[in-house]
Amino acid sequence: MTRTYFVAGTDTEVGKTFVSAALLACAARQQLQTAAVKPVASGCEVTDEGLRNGDALLLQEAMTMDLAYSQVNPIALEPAIAPHIAAMEAGKRLDVSRMAGICRGVMSAGADLVLIEGAGGWRTPLGPRAFLSDLPRQLDVPVILVVGMQLGCINHALLTAEAIRRDGLTLAGWVANFAREGMARADENLATLRALLPAPLLGVVPFDEAADYRSAAQALDINPLMV
Template identity: 85%
Template sequence: MARTYFVAGTDTEVGKTHVTAALLACCADRGLQTAAVKPVASGCEATAEGLRNSDALLLQEAMTMELPYQQVNPIALEPAIAPHIAAIEAGRRLDVSRMAGVCRGVMNTGADLVLIEGAGGWRTPLGPRSFLSDLPRELDVPVILVVGMQLGCINHAVLTAEAIRHDGLQLAGWVANFAREGMARPEENLGTLRQLLPAPLLGVMPFDEAADYRRAAGQLDPAPLL
């Protein structure tokens, strides 16, 4: 079975997809067969083929395995709102066991590395008593944390790391992503995060207006994952 990681973020809009795609490209450059899953995505657009999510399409482009869209993004929701609210409006139920089944299918496709990208932060709700963090717990896979480098990121990163450990999962590594320009004292914040996060830093991704994941791949060191 493939080496598998769940990619979580300290918040929404911190660049999880950008980092996931860059990791896929980085590992592909090292000769690995890669695959990815975006189990649930809101903010999808209606197309002739059905609802499509731009993040899931980017992952589909970045990975080396050829998988159908429905396997990459099994739950596609149209409104760009919290997934559990979008699901209620669509009359759908977000089921962790079903998501886990899809992920296990991808994990058994023959890929060397599988990345499962979350939505929002660690405690994104799926329903009244379930969270997206239940998915990596059910799969028992380690976590890669994307830290959006902005004011408040230290608190968000430390609390998320504590929640990951509390859930019995390993924080395998973290990526510092400058998704926005103009953060004050970036080096000092990076130094503090290095001291406080109990996992290796996999790379620092500078702000890139074009969000070119292939270029960003050169900023990453996946060795601790492999």
């Protein structure tokens, strides 16, 4: 049975891709087949094979299934700016239904675990009346929240969890990710989040200057996701 989760973040640059790759590596250690999709990515580089995004390439490396890049990152945008602005400048329309169709194709490919990684925070715009949060709503999949452990994270995490719930989706779990070192009162902030977030803590990922997602996988527990 395939289990699919949308990976959201409390903000941009909180380590969604790093944590997603670590979750995939954790699943692979349990002999599970994994796949991932980053439906839209800005900040792509021009290569001989077309536009390529570093985050999408990392997911492609971490997953066990062999998927074409176009399946992992169907919408690649060059400028490292908000996706809806990058798409507008490129003359492209970000269509949630098209993204959902590609995600469903990956979801039906036979993996045990599929992760669909968002961009930015929960309410990242795709257009005048569309948001990336419309994608997990259309797919009706539960959410994993990556909390970037930094000043303000409690407010961001609780507001995001509230928005997820109001959108009719389930917060299946969350990961505390120390994307930066030196957070003041880290233990106290973590204890507050554990008390207030209505979902299991899947792991606390310490700061790693080497950014090795395989090492980070050792700090995670995916068992609550696979029941």
